[in-house]
Amino acid sequence: MEPLVKIETVNCNKCYACVRICPVKAIQVDASDGYPFVNPDRCIGCGSCIMSCSQGVIVYRSSLEEAKALLDSGEKVLALLSPSISVEFEDVTDYRKFATMLRALGIKYACELSFGVDVIAYKYQLLFSDFKGRYYITSTDPVVVSYVEKYHPSLIGNLAPLLSPMTAGARIARHHYGTELKVMYIGPDISKKDEAMLFDDDRKVDVAITFTELRSLFKHFNIDEANLEFSDFDPPLSYKGALYPLTNGMIQAADMDENLVTTNIVSIEGTDSMKEALLEFEHNIKSIHRHVHVTSGNSLSGPGFSKKSSRLFSERLVIKYANKRLQRFFRIEWYQLLQKYLELDYSRTFTGNDQRLPVPPEERITEILNMLEKSGSDSMNCSACGYASCREFAIDVGRGLTIPEMCISYATKNSMSNMESIRQLNEKLTQTRRLLKETEGNARLQKEAAGQMSELTDAMLEKLRAGVVFIDNKLKIIKANATFSTIIGEEAEEIDAVIPGLVGADLNKLIPQNFINLFSYVLNDNENIESRDINVGENLLNVSIFPIVKGKVVGGIIRDMRAPEVQRTEVINRINDVIDRNLEMVQKIGFLLGEGATDIERMLNSIIEFYKGEKKK
Ligand code: SF4
Ligand code: SF4
Structure with missing residues (x-):
């Protein structure tokens, strides 16, 4: 059976007129959401609340x-x-x-x-x-x-x-x-x-x-x-x-x-x-x-x-x-x-159903009155809460039948302090918004700069004659240039055509194990590999691998030793190296062989000049 009286809170404006008018305080306020509700055990069915509600949300069965x-x-x-x-x-x-x-x-x-x-x-x-x-x-x-x-x-x-x-x-x-x-x-x-x-x-x-x-x-x-x-x-x-x-x-x-x-x-x-x-x-x-x-x-x-x-x-x-x-x-x-x-029998009996609640301890009443700032002679007993005195009101607050906000002066002070808190919060919010806007501006500029840098880097990478690749610790390609794909072979070139830069490609599937081992070494030991020659199939590659982010990202520069420009540069570099490293020995040989030594040096120098001349063409 539905209760005789109930409140449909959906349109309740929390004016609490019903709470004030109820002669037995059967309408309580839910402290969690501030909405009033009828306690059917306490209600005596007078209907005063129904007539007091301007919103018409209190209804009878x-x-x-x-x-x-x-x-x-x-x-x-x-x-x-x-x-x-x-x-x-x-x-x-x-x-x-x-x-x-x-x-x-x-x-x-x-x-x-x-x-x-x-x-x-x-x-x-x-x-x-x-x-x-x-x-x-x-x-x-x-x-x-x-x-x-x-x-x-x-x-x-x-x-x-x-x-x-x-x-x-x-x-x-x-x-x-x-x-x-x-x-x-x-x-x-x-x-x-x-x-x-x-x-x-x-x-x-x-x-x-x-x-x-x-x-x-x-x-x-x-x-x-x-x-x-x-x-x-x-x-x-x-x-x-x-x-x-x-x-x-x-x-x-x-x-x-x-x-x-x-x-x-x-x-x-x-x-x-x-x-x-x-x-x-x-x-x-x-x-x-x-x-x-x-x-x-x-x-x-x-x-x-x-x-x-x-x-x-x-x-x-x-x-x-x-x-x-x-x-x-x-x-x-x-x-x-x-x-x-x-002549008929009209007698009846009645049954007690005591709904009186004990009065809270005196200390609790005093505590509530102090909270309401209604202690001693300060008590105004204005009755606006629907109670005859502040003490009676405090007693029912202590009993949980009503809430302190029913006291108008307490609610006003509270709302003023709430308004001050809201004002301060608003100020903070405005400040935060301003900072956010500035940060957003900076972030946008940084993003644009990063974008430009990235474009620049990509362009430079593509211009390089050497293959360049960056990989992560799972041996997935973060980025590679087109030369890398060309050096690695047809399969890599096909992938590059669909996914430019081979982004996300698995290095394991593109290069042989001996080559993979070099990347793994640098990832694990965080050491550079400089100018190492390795055979990959029929190709001779010159490889330099270096860590970029320890244990997470490494970069590699790969040169195909068959490429003419590489061959020339490399021959020059290596001949210079031979000359430097063996100069002393050549001098000793020259000293021993006289003119013969000069001829060897001349011959080596002529090779260098030849390749320099070729490069200029
Ligand atoms: S009188 Fe009506 S509108 Fe006001 S608190 Fe009670 S139920 Fe809500
Ligand atoms: S019907 Fe009367 S006793 Fe019941 S809640 Fe409304 S005002 Fe209180």
Whole structure:
């Protein structure tokens, strides 16, 4: 079963009007997201929160589908219509139209709740007049009953042990029309929805709907009073029970003594007055010496009305309706039925459901008051939080029922310090953005420079007659120039045509193992290999390999010794080398052989000159 009241937070603006107005602090604030929620165990169903919410996100449990199902079921349904109907359907021209409209819905018996009020009012008269030293609190309103059970369990013995007019009406109806009857209550208060489920015998109310839901049913079944004729309600008809929505309507219905000098009953209406009155009843009943008739005040302005009307206007509508009803009142018939049904049992019991929470330790309360900056004489007790004093508020903060942010001065200070933090954060953000922009500019320039360098390097690499390759520690080519591919062979050239620079190619698949070993050596030992000749197939290559990033990247310069320009340069280099290294020996030979030595040197020099001349061509 859904809870009676719930908050659909999706459009909640966290104004906390509901938290402030709830008379029993059943609406708590979730500290994690700041949204309010109803604690169903603490809720007494007064509906004040629903009426306080400007966003309309607090809703009561709908009984529309249940009501439609009951009307469609083919069962005999009897409606118990609250006399507050006159406030809701001010637009209906004659009260007799209500009866016809209800029948058009499929309701078999259209009855007034007011006869149940008459009967219960007389039961109260009997109870109060048979005074045996115990003062009573009337139990006609389920909101009051729930409040006593949850927040003043010590007063349960003072709750009048009588059924409400609704459950009494259900019992009377079943005695009048048969036990198989289904009963539908129609009224302005949502607490009846929970009360309807209290009993499973002839007091049972099968569904309780509000006036707003009744309007929806009329709309759903396309019922318009303009198309309908008058008809009267089904018996038993009432007498003054139609005055029930008024503060002292029930007292009047029983013709109880209302003389202020002699009466022993005081009538209280509204949740705040109810709280005060019951607190006083608990502590001072010996001095007050009065029975207390308490109602939540929902009969004229409850959440089950589809619109709000002024108090005086609503009272006038109720009185006008009661007067009209009395014009067709048959006292003898009414009296006979009253006597008959006064014989039934209307007693009931109540069950305590203590929802009071312990008061937190004094140190904790002081700690909270200090946090709120409300200690000692600083306490302002402005009541803007919905509590009578800062201390009461601090107690409920300690109980976890509310949050410190409900205190307006605390929230304002907090929001000012939050705003300062946000301002500082914004400044930092602006500074960071500026730095980021500068860094971005620098990075862009560096990237452009790197791009240019890379292009330049690529161009230079391609111009080199020697093969150049860079490889990583997995022997994958990072970059190679076209000469490298040419030297390595056709397969490398084909790959280079598809993947320029042989980027990512596996060196293992391009060159033989003896060549690979040289790269591996440099990678592992981080040593240069300079001008090493190796045979690769039929080719003689001259190879220099050097580390670039230790153990990670090496470079290689490979020259094909068959290439004419290499041959010439190499021959010159090597002859110079021979001349240098053997000069001394040649001189010695020359010394020994005389002119012969000069001829050898001349011959070698002529070879050098020849190749230099070839190069110039
Ligand atoms: S009154 Fe409505 S909008 Fe305001 S906090 Fe409560 S649920 Fe949210
Ligand atoms: S219905 Fe009444 S008791 Fe329940 S949460 Fe709303 S205001 Fe509080």
